[in-house]
Amino acid sequence: MSTETLEFQAEARQLLQLMVHSIYSNKDIFLRELISNASDALDKRRLVGLTDDGLKADDLHIAIEVDKEARTLTVRDNGIGMSRDDVVGLIGTIAKSGTAETLRRLRESEESAELIGQFGVGFYSVFMVADRVVLLTRKAGEETGVRWESDGDGTYTIETVEDAPEGTSVTLHLRPADEEDALHDYAADWKIREIVKRYSDFISFPIRMGDDTLNSMKALWARPRSDVEDEEYREFYRHVSHDWSEPLEIIQMRAEGTFEYEALLFIPARAPHDLFQRDARHGIQLYVKRVFIMDDSRELLPGHLRFVKGVVDAADLSLNISREILQQDRHIQLIRRRLAKKVLSTIKDLMRNDTDKYRTFWREFGSVVKEGLLDGNEDHKAILDIASFASSAGDEPTTLADYVARMKDGQDKIYFMTGESRAQVENSPHLEAFRAKEYEVLLLTDPVDEIWVESVREYDGHEFRSVARGAVDLPAEAELSEEESGAYAPLLAWLDETLDGVKSVRLTTRLTSSPACLVSDADGLTPALERMYRAMGQEVPPVKRILELNPEHPLVSGLRSAHEQRAADPEAAPELTETAELLYGTALLAEGGDLADPARFAKLLADRLARTV
Numbered sequence: 001m002s003t004e005t006l007e008f009q010a011e012a013r014q015l016l017q018l019m020v021h022s023i024y025s026n027k028d029i030f031l032r033e034l035i036s037n038a039s040d041a042l043d044k045r046r047l048v049g050l051t052d053d054g055l056k057a058d059d060l061h062i063a064i065e066v067d068k069e070a071r072t073l074t075v076r077d078n079g080i081g082m083s084r085d086d087v088v089g090l091i092g093t094i095a096k097s098g099t100a101e102t103l104r105r106l107r108e109s110e111e112s113a114e115l116i117g118q119f120g121v122g123f124y125s126v127f128m129v130a131d132r133v134v135l136l137t138r139k140a141g142e143e144t145g146v147r148w149e150s151d152g153d154g155t156y157t158i159e160t161v162e163d164a165p166e167g168t169s170v171t172l173h174l175r176p177a178d179e180e181d182a183l184h185d186y187a188a189d190w191k192i193r194e195i196v197k198r199y200s201d202f203i204s205f206p207i208r209m210g211d212d213t214l215n216s217m218k219a220l221w222a223r224p225r226s227d228v229e230d231e232e233y234r235e236f237y238r239h240v241s242h243d244w245s246e247p248l249e250i251i252q253m254r255a256e257g258t259f260e261y262e263a264l265l266f267i268p269a270r271a272p273h274d275l276f277q278r279d280a281r282h283g284i285q286l287y288v289k290r291v292f293i294m295d296d297s298r299e300l301l302p303g304h305l306r307f308v309k310g311v312v313d314a315a316d317l318s319l320n321i322s323r324e325i326l327q328q329d330r331h332i333q334l335i336r337r338r339l340a341k342k343v344l345s346t347i348k349d350l351m352r353n354d355t356d357k358y359r360t361f362w363r364e365f366g367s368v369v370k371e372g373l374l375d376g377n378e379d380h381k382a383i384l385d386i387a388s389f390a391s392s393a394g395d396e397p398t399t400l401a402d403y404v405a406r407m408k409d410g411q412d413k414i415y416f417m418t419g420e421s422r423a424q425v426e427n428s429p430h431l432e433a434f435r436a437k438e439y440e441v442l443l444l445t446d447p448v449d450e451i452w453v454e455s456v457r458e459y460d461g462h463e464f465r466s467v468a469r470g471a472v473d474l475p476a477e478a479e480l481s482e483e484e485s486g487a488y489a490p491l492l493a494w495l496d497e498t499l500d501g502v503k504s505v506r507l508t509t510r511l512t513s514s515p516a517c518l519v520s521d522a523d524g525l526t527p528a529l530e531r532m533y534r535a536m537g538q539e540v541p542p543v544k545r546i547l548e549l550n551p552e553h554p555l556v557s558g559l560r561s562a563h564e565q566r567a568a569d570p571e572a573a574p575e576l577t578e579t580a581e582l583l584y585g586t587a588l589l590a591e592g593g594d595l596a597d598p599a600r601f602a603k604l605l606a607d608r609l610a611r612t613v
Contacts, residue, residue: 003159006088027184030125031192032199034075034170035207036291037123038062041079041168042205045140048080055140057166062207064196064214068187071176073130076169077205081139084146087158091123091135091148123170127152129186130172136161137168199292202313219290221264221311225252237266240285241309245269248357251310251346255338259331263339265310267346271364275307282306284339287313299332302379304372305343307365312339337378344382351386351399362388362397366446373452384459390422390443392431398442400459406440413465413473414458416442418450418526419592429514429590430468436512437474441467450529468591470522472510480507484551491563495547498577499584501596503544511550516587518545527593545591547584555583578604 042060049056057078065074082090126133131151138145138161145164150156177185185191193214196207202219220228220236237247247266254262265284274280283306286297290313300312317331347369350358362369372383388397393406403414415434419425425443434441444453453464465473488507495505502518511517520526525533525543533540549556559580562573585601588594595601 003157005155005157007155027128028195028199030129031075031186031195032291033123033125035062035196035200035203036289038075038077038079038168039200039203039205039289039291041077041081044080045078045167048140052141057140060205062203062205064192064207064209066187066189066192066209071174071187072171073174073186073192074169074171076167078165078167079140081142081167082137082146083139083142084158084160086139087135087137087146087148091156126170126172129174131175132173134171134173135168136164136171138164138166140166200290201292202287202290204290219313221252221262221313222290225250233266236264237309240311241266241268243268243270243272243309247309248361249346249350251342253338253342255335259315259334261312261314261335263310263312263335263342265308265339265343267343267361268307268309269360269364271307271368275368284308285311286317287311288317289313289315293317300335300339301343302336302340302372302377304369304379304383305340307368308343340379341382344379344386347386348382359388359397362386367448370446370448370452373456374448380456384456389416390445391440392426392435392443393440398440403440403442404460404462407462408439411439412462414442414462415439415465415467416444416453417467418444418453418528420528421445424592427590428468429511429517429587430519432512432514433472433474433510434467439474447528447532450526450532454529466520466526467510468526469520469524472508480509480551488549488551488560490567491560492549494563495580498580499547501544501584501588502547505547505549507551508548510548511553513553514550514590515553515555516547516549516583518587518591518593519548520545527591545593547587559583575608578608582608 039062042062045055045057046060060078063074063076065076066072133150133152135148136145137148145161146158147161147164148156148158172186174186177187189209192209196214200207201215202217203215204217204219204222206213206217207215218232218236220232233250234246237250238244241247246269248269249267251265251267252263253265254260263284272280281296282303283294283296283298284300285292286294286300297312298306301308312335314331314335347358347361350361366388369383370387372379384400386399388399389403391398391403400414417425417428417430419428422443422445425431425445431441444450453466457463485507492505492507496502499505503521508517510519520543524545525540530540530543551557559576562576562579565572566576581601582604585595585604
């Protein structure tokens with residue numbers, strides 16, 4: 001038996017200090033790392049056993065033993081084991097890569113290079129909870145084993161052992177229990193069970209403590225859907241979502257090739273109460289080789305799909321040294337794109353094949369999905385394909401494809417109007433001419449609608465056009481005659497000069513029953529969008545709108561007559577200015593604006609009504 005006392009590499013000693021003091025944010029991680037190492041060793045033993053009957057082993061498993069009196073915790077496996085050279089190479093150095101440059105990157109939380117998943121790095125985490133660690137191992141097929149021991153102070157001993165069992169055991173001599181934090185007593189059975197359930201429940205080998213198996217080993221995402229009962233999916237959904245209702249849809253997918261991963265996703269049937277809260281927990285659970293890594297991995301799905309619950313299990317990922325933070329690499333982006341594409345295509349299938357489920361989904365999550373139209377991602381077309389909108393054509397929402405199919409001959413635009421509620425939009429004077437000529441208008445009432453219509457210009461070659469902006473452009477729309485326009489020119493000029501709140505005044509064919517309406521410039525802000533920006537703390541200069549008059553309305557024609565009388569006799573029509581103010585105020589209210597002086601408007605209206613009683 002030969003015993004040596006060796007020193008850790010200089011960088012390894014520094015890494016030990018980082019492990020204990022700063023790298024891991026949660027001490028519970030140490031047990032996850034030991035179990036992960038043990039699982040890798042069992043995988044290797046199973047693999048070599050396929051080609052070498054002499055190395056085949058029965059009952060591959062991980063055993064955990066706790067001695068409360070001695071305050072020791074042992075994690076044992078009957079896996080491939082390690083030789084003396086393996087132990088020195090994997091533990092005495094920083095996973096075979098102990099350069100000062102590597103340590104610098106670790107300290108700055110940059111790329112982890114090839115470290116993550118190597119035995120050495122994860123193994124160092126044990127010194128967060130132990131003041132002495134003993135490792136006993138024998139490589140399968142070899143006659144002698146190795147005993148390694150260290151208190152983490154910079155040196156370790158290593159000796160040859162004749163009677164070591166095949167596999168590896170790691171015994172931690174735990175630090176004294178923290179009296180102020182009983183939740184982190186790692187000599188307590190309940191604590192070990194809790195950690196295993198949280199981080200290692202789906203490891204494919206049994207994890208035993210005494211006669212009990214601590215993990216379920218039921219990684220549903222790794223099993224064919226035909227082999228899984230519906231109740232198993234429902235139970236797993238409750239586990240990952242904390243939602244006791246049934247999921248609306250289940251999505252299972254597998255990617256193979258140069259980069260492999262499996263995913264099991266669920267679309268909920270109802271929106272959680274915190275869906276729009278900034279600090280809400282959203283995201284997918286991330287596993288690497290069935291080892292739990294992160295509970296709230298927002299990087300794996302875009303924000304407009306944040307309601308999706310489930311699991312992604314990758315064969316490998318670029319993680320930081322503690323496995324707790326995803327690095328932004330092409331694999332992450334690849335998973336993100338593929339998952340988003342799969343979710344959106346699943347929703348499209350619902351729209352085609354299960355109308356009730358689709359309507360439930362869109363009612364609960366449609367406003368969130370439309371957030372994906374606000375940025376320059378590649379999902380715009382897919383989102384527009386599955387979107388539904390209220391319509392002037394009926395009570396049921398319509399898709400854009402159905403709207404386009406119903407477009408009238410000569411119509412080349414998709415007409416819409418935004419507002420705070422369907423009732424407000426439906427009663428808007430802007431819709432009068434469109435309703436009279438039976439042109440369908442989309443009624444957009446979600447707050448997000450005010451924003452995405454600014455950036456999304458067309459669908460399937462048809463331009464989106466607001467009915468409340470710019471001049472009306474209905475096909476075959478009759479134009480005002482020059483004679484009629486000339487007759488109203490003096491009144492329009494006077495109103496333009498008299499009313500401070502308007503940009504200009506003009507006649508329109510947009511109206512059929514209302515006397516006037518306010519419209520924005522083709523590129524101007526709507527009242528709702530203006531209020532939204534102010535609510536977000538952004539200063540927006542007051543936006544003046546265009547006042548459009550209906551020359552066929554008695555009030556407007558009477559206003560013209562009164563103005564002509566005043567032109568002939570300055571003492572005539574003394575209330576003309578007040579009438580103009582009332583006309584402008586009613587138009588402002590009808591388009592969702594706010595009166596600058598509500599009290600004055602109410603007094604003018606009351607005085608005018610009093611004369612009619």
